[in-house]
Amino acid sequence: RSKSSGRNAINFFQPSMQEAADLRLSLEQDLRGAIDKGRFILCYHPQMDIKGEIVGAEALIRWEDSLKGRLSPADFIPVAEESNLILTIGKWVLMEACNQIKMWQDDGLAVLPYVSINVSSRQFRQQDFVDQVKYALESTGIAPSRLGIELTESVMIVDTNDTVDKMKALKALGVSIAVDDFGTGYSSLVYLKQLPLDVLKIDRGFVRDILSDSSDAVIVETIISMAKHLNIKVIAEGVETLEQLVFLKEKGCTIFQGYYFDEPLTAANFAETYLKQEL
């Protein structure tokens, strides 16, 4: 066996690459098991208007593993996105959110906000995506205006014609469309004009340093004023402090989501806190 440093370097990396592949495979298998066993839940993160009243909620997936506990999407969505698992998970999220809206509707709760779900690019690219949404709406019988879809900017750059067609079809169903993490991706301003968008969600990264970083402040201000001119709503994500909230309000932002108000809550806690009738 050669002792040249080149060889050693290769031998050194081989096991770790194998380990990474094994880890990925086992995570994929665990994910498959979690889907079969129904180990996913949706949490609901409230979205507030300028008066501090709830207008909507973002549905956020969590994986309740018997050994590892509650896993956040960052731990498994990227892996799911590399296989077809994201399609199965995405379908589940869509149906689960609609079923939940239906249950709240049937419970006759005082407040009924809209619920927005995160749709990954691959899921959106599926040829029958609009039909999936249509089926979810029709089989649950919820008002389509109660459902929103969050897409990232990556969706806009691939096959724009298909994206426009799908968005128009979704809008025709009555579902609203938001661009998530706005400002972090490839955002050509032309798309903002062409696409039938309802909401821009300002990425949490810009909101975080809004008071200390003047570039972030200018970016946020620009997004808000641009959206206003295009008649698109803006949601500021990641609002953690009163100072951030005040600043965003001053700049004309009208909807807010973040730990300043609350963390994402289970469906039961969310209903208890935000949807129950005041006696």
Ligand code: C2E
């Ligand atoms: P996102 O769609 O941008 O969701 C917002 C994330 O920011 C959530 O993290 C939320 O808990 C967090 N967040 C909101 N406000 C604050 C704040 O004030 N401070 C801090 N530190 N964090 C805040 P989460 O739930 O971990 O989700 C992470 C990402 O995973 C989401 O980012 C989304 O891209 C993805 N994801 C979540 N659920 C789903 C899903 O059902 N399907 C797909 N495809 N992706 C999902």
Ligand code: MG
């Ligand atoms: Mg989102």
Ligand code: MG
């Ligand atoms: Mg976001």
Ligand code: MG
């Ligand atoms: Mg994100």
